[in-house]
Amino acid sequence: MSALPQPSSAHSGPSPARSPGAAARREAVRQAFFDAARALFAEAGYAGVTLRRVGERCGYSAAAIYRHFEDKSALLFELCAQDWVRLAQALATAREGCQPGRTLPAVFQAYLDWAMANRHGYHLMLMMGLPAEAERAIDQRWRQRFPQDPVGAVLEACVQDLQAAGGIATHHLPEDVADALWTAAHGLAALEITFEHLPREHWQPLAHRQHVLLDALLRGFAPSPPT
Structure with missing residues (x-):
């Protein structure tokens, strides 16, 4: 059984009937917006992206993209939510x-x-890094869409697996161990992404750093040996 919860819908009430072809076309248009937005955010950052520019990048008018997203924070939220679910599924x-x-x-x-x-x-x-207003808008949408964080839920389930197998002491709260592991994984990923274009003559490979860090964490959370 997967630990991945299903995100709650942001909409309530019955959805209007659409033909399969119309639904597929709508999804294709949204995906085009997502692809263009990812590229623009990577090139220009949050401040350099507008919905108009996203529409222009994939050949749609500003009016067309505003039919799908009310503002830039709504688009960014949908982008992040889509990838968050994909990460949790992985x-x-x-x-x-x-x-x-x-x-x-x-x-x-x-x-x-x-x-x-x-x-x-x-x-x-x-x-x-986002402006405070955008952070608040996205956070509000996030809490509505994900009452339980799907990535955190998988990490906590893994901690419980290892506690049941005797690899992590049971007095540790699963959420505390999961937070520590998530911090470690994010630190490795963020450093690798941030410095991907810099010379690394004195860096150990990512796989080595990952092994050392995870081994240290698991040793720290392991049950104490009998005295």
Whole structure:
């Protein structure tokens, strides 16, 4: 059973009937907006992106994009929410493919693999500094869409797996261990993305740093040896 919760819908009430073709076309248009927005955010940052520019990038008028998103923060939220669910699904898949005692290393690896393969999306989700007003608007939407954080839920489930297997002391709260592991994974990913174009003659490879850090954390959370 996957630990990944289903995000709640941001809309209530019955949806108007649409033909399958119309729904597919609408989704294709939205995906074009998402692709253009990711590219623009990577090039120009939050301040340099407007809905008009996103529309122009993929050949649509400003009126067309405003039919899908009320403002820039709404578009950015949808971009991040889409990738957040994809990241959570990647972690859940990694967890489901392992024995309980091995889920945490596998999910830690899956987190870094996803971040490295989706650098622009990861930067948007967790590394882009936003104006306070945009942060508040996105946070409000986030709490409505994700009553339970899907990424955190998978990490906590992995901690519980390892506690049941005797690898993590049971007096540690799963959410505390998950927070520490998430901090470590994000730190590795953020450093790798931030400094990807700089020379690294004195850096150990990411896989080595990942192994050392995860090993240290798991040793710190392990049960004390009997005296």
